[in-house]
Amino acid sequence: MDVLQAIQTRRSIRSYTDRPIDEETLKKLLEAAMCAPSANNKRPWHFVVIRDREQLAVISRIQRYHRPIGQAACCIVVCGDESVQETHDFLLNDCSAAAQNLLLAAHGLGLGAVWCGVRTGADVSRYLKQTLSFPQSVVPIALIAVGYPAEEPKAGDRLDPSRIHYEKW
Amino acid sequence: MDVLQAIQTRRSIRSYTDRPIDEETLKKLLEAAMCAPSANNKRPWHFVVIRDREQLAVISRIQRYHRPIGQAACCIVVCGDESVQETHDFLLNDCSAAAQNLLLAAHGLGLGAVWCGVRTGADVSRYLKQTLSFPQSVVPIALIAVGYPAEEPKAGDRLDPSRIHYEKW
Secondary structure (H helix, E strand, C coil), X not given: CEHHHHHHHCCECCCECCCCCCHHHHHHHHHHHHCCCCHHHCCCEEEEEECCHHHHHHHHCCCXXXXXXXXXXXXXXXXXXXXXXXXXXXXXXXXXXXXXXXXXXXXXXXXXXXXXXXXXCCHXXXXXXXXXXXXXXXXXXXXXXXXXXXXXXXXXXXXXXXXXXXXXX | CEHHHHHHHCCECCCECCCCCCHHHHHHHHHHHHCCCCHHHCCCEEEEEECCHHHHHHHXXXXXXXXXXXXXXXXXXXXXXXXXXXXXXXXXXXXXXXXXXXXXXXXXXXXXXXXXXXXXXXXXXXXXXXXXXXXXXXXXXXXXXXXCECCCCCCCCCCCHHHEEECCC
């Protein structure tokens, strides 16, 4: 699928079939994530792939908007290492760019995904750090639920000219 | 260009020809940016397109890593509105995803681009807010220098298996 078309037609997919994701496809998603740019090329990211159904069920119940995780073939926890990138804003930039690559790659491969946001200090952040034994300096930045789509939301026109300014505000 | 190929072959381009970017192409870049997902679909982004050569020159000199802006056909300031998305982490997530879409769209359209990072409180952030007359709640999140590429950096293998963990760290 063409990159512009992929960007335009990608939607958040929150409902999945029970078809699993094979290793080769999973590797492509993670490779795409690692192709993101990063401040000073520090690549401060790590990825934890969760497929254990009990664990997915627990995670899906911590935050109301994270329910799709309970049904997904897997959840990829995009993490940032604060000891590699000490500037919090840049850590979020880098890991968010990786997460967006992952979403687009999933769409290009016929998968569906949704980005479940994790803010600093949220309950789900504490749970993941403890339960998944993260090192002290590693924080979860985003949870990406991925699976084969069981819904096909329409792509809308998302160009909003009121958000574009020339030379100044 | 296929989306996976675009993700894998995109590189930061810091050197540009003097060919300008036409309106149609610019609009495609901004549309791609606005196709990013956002927390609670708040779309807290704005985009300021700077093509004034004197302004580009000034901006390029504030921060050492921002020099490519001085040579670029334009600089797109990706901004976030804190009154629309009050959670700083989510504002960065959303605007970073928009910036990554913009970079990939540029690559797909034969343009070259580089993400110049802007952290909260940086000199360049203050300069832009004042000079471009941003509303109080709007902050610059990323500067994207864009132009037709005058260099062609090689794409390397960026899959690092040591960054992948299964079920837990």
